[in-house]
Amino acid sequence: MYKFFALLAAICLAGIGVASSTMAANVGELGFTLSGTDRVDRVQLTLRDGRRSGMHSSSSYRPNELAGLNTDALRAGSGAIGFALVRDAGRVDCRGAAQRAGHAGGQCDFKADPRFAALLASRGIEAPDEEEALGLTLVGATSALVNAVADAGYTRVSADDLTGLAALGVTPAYIGELARGGYKPANVGDLLAFKALDISPSYVAALGRQGYGRIPASELIQLKALDITPEFIRGFREAGYPALPVATLIQAKALNVTPEFVRSLRPPQSSRLSADELIRLKVAGLMP
Template identity: 25%
Template sequence: MRIQFATLILAMASTTLTLPAQSLAPIHAKCVIGRGEDAGKISLHINEDSDCSADRHCGSNFSNESLNRFTGFTIADLDREGAELTAKLSAESGTLTCTGIVHANELVGDSLFTPDASFVDRMDKLGFRGFDSRKLESYTFVNVTSDYAHSLQEAHIRGVNTDNLIALRIFNVDPAYAQSFPSMGYEQPDADKLIGLKVQGVNTDEVKQIRALGFQPTLDELIQIRIFKITPEFVHRMQERGLKNLTIAKLVQIRIFKLDE
């Protein structure tokens, strides 16, 4: 679900035209807020297509998001049929409100996103440019802040830009995660590589486990290890079958062609 959410956010951010900060315009849309899959979570649907009927999958869905960042309503309010509410999501990059009436356990109404031009100015001083209202709305959903962007710069992570800041934030790539790779003898990955590593859940414990078996995987191989489930147990099982001179590439091929079955 988290990856689906990330895909939607990234799509929203990458299909827009850039505007100067002084030209940032509010975004008006329709909104629906309901319960999420987990306790204390909500689902948020934003639709800017006025021709989209209720039974069509239009707009952008953000499922199972934390209620903590919203003000103006509670989960219990979604049981108050007919209640008039305004849910508010505030971030450094802007503010989103969803104002409407509760019906069938959902808050249905109109949304307004108001960009914060002062945030654009702060980011400009850090070297991040090319913002428009849509990108700032994405920043608001995932809570990209100027402090977060600056922390990545201070960690000397190469390739951090206005676009990939969104994915970096979605997957919780922080300086500590970035610096864990040099601590294991790797060259520090750039921003996009860090995203790939974090998406696949590469972590220091598993790297140490695979190294303890005699392998010295590259960063790309670390990603493959996670994708193809090259676990220590799998390696031991292949060794017990008498397979010699195993490499990460050979283990991946075994998985791909299901030679272990």
Template identity: 40%
Template sequence: MHRSLSICLALILATLSIATTGFAAEGGTLRFELSGASRDWLQLSLSRTLSANRTSGSSFEVTELAGVDRTALQGRDGSPVNFTLTREAGRLDCSGRTANRRATGSCRFTGNPAFASFLVASGIRQPTEGEAIDLTMVGANRSLVDALKRGRFVMPTPNTLVGMTALGVTPDYIAAMAAAGYRPSKTEDFLPLKALDVSPAYLGSLKRVGYDRVPVEEVIQLKALGITADFIANYQRHGFRDLSVSRLVQLKALGIRPEELKRQSSGRRTSLSAEQAAPVIMSGLLP
């Protein structure tokens, strides 16, 4: 794999890692930090006192954090802050105090047994408390799991479900991709597809230039390097109509334009013709 493509895919994986980093190890106090992202949004980060490198964070509309006093963050230090976040996977009850226009304190998490049972009944293993917190933070819900079941996809792990939800994989996205002929054999393939914003419209544009039902792995390579239907059509106008995906990736990564490729190809043909003629000439000189 070319270095540029490797870098692109590494960045995608790093994004997914950030989106799905959570509390693998349980125990210790659950701490929060709350700050104002904008007038209507707040940034909430959680961490474990026994796992300093484990954090989970997301932006929430002020109305989602029940009981929070938005103005308290702008007030004097030491003002009390209390709020509750309730979602399908569980509930966070947090309390603390303000300092330097942010609030810090501790939270108590209560998982929703009904949601955990739903996951198990759907073929997803029982989430740990840390995974349940992550599922709560990203807003995982039954509708996404139901969409996977309807599509007869392999059920994801709780962590993959966290990542899919965090990246915005929705039932509509799954249905639209399936309608376009794309049903990943591995459910986790939805992660890079969505992270790269691979849409049915993009797949349709590839189809119009002759690249229909391209394997998911190759679609990811094309989108990671920004290869569009126009990019492919430009080569086709110069006579290159059967370029493989790996060749397109190579051309894009190396920055080789169609005109340059045509000159290179012409040069190789001329060289090849001369080499082929040589044995004929030599045979005429033999006794």
């Protein structure tokens, strides 16, 4: 169970990281708490591994995603509570009781779906152990996602990779839109980074219109991570610095050398200074 919780922590903290392990793991008895949220259309489900105190997963769901949930009993804080989270990768069945208004608790069992494991094997992905299957279930990894990843030509994909993709909301449509836009990340790690940074097909296309089409994924990731927009690039062009190398754009943004800063310089200070010279002066502290 620890591996799955480490995976979720990595996704939340790093945005693109996923944990991995070669040790098979079985899921023990799970405890659950269920509570209302600030949104009337969501409930918060927290699962805890009884074998490791403090290790838990917490996610919000629409009530209709938890089959059989008596929302009236949950709101009233009285009566038995039972529900099932049924996904392609498996199902979590929970039973317990309402404890107070808007809160319930009890125990859950998990059962992996062998059809999902068989699909993974047929697409060249190692079958998940029970712990990995639980992770895939909780984040809602689908058969459609598995097929889209395989059809796009990604290789050496692990169950942890699929968990990360599903947790970040990567969909078959997203993968297809990138491909139709003429850009496909070279590996699953880059695909995770693309989605974590919200690199959309429209962003890629907008960079292309500024003369930065077909750039390596690593450069595209750096541009988006620094929030270098097409407008930022166009601003340099309008300030007299066309077609700057990606590395120069990255240095400029990191050092706050912006088009506005360049335009604020008065001759002769700005006369005939290249972008690289502006950056070197900024690094040396010779410019504000």
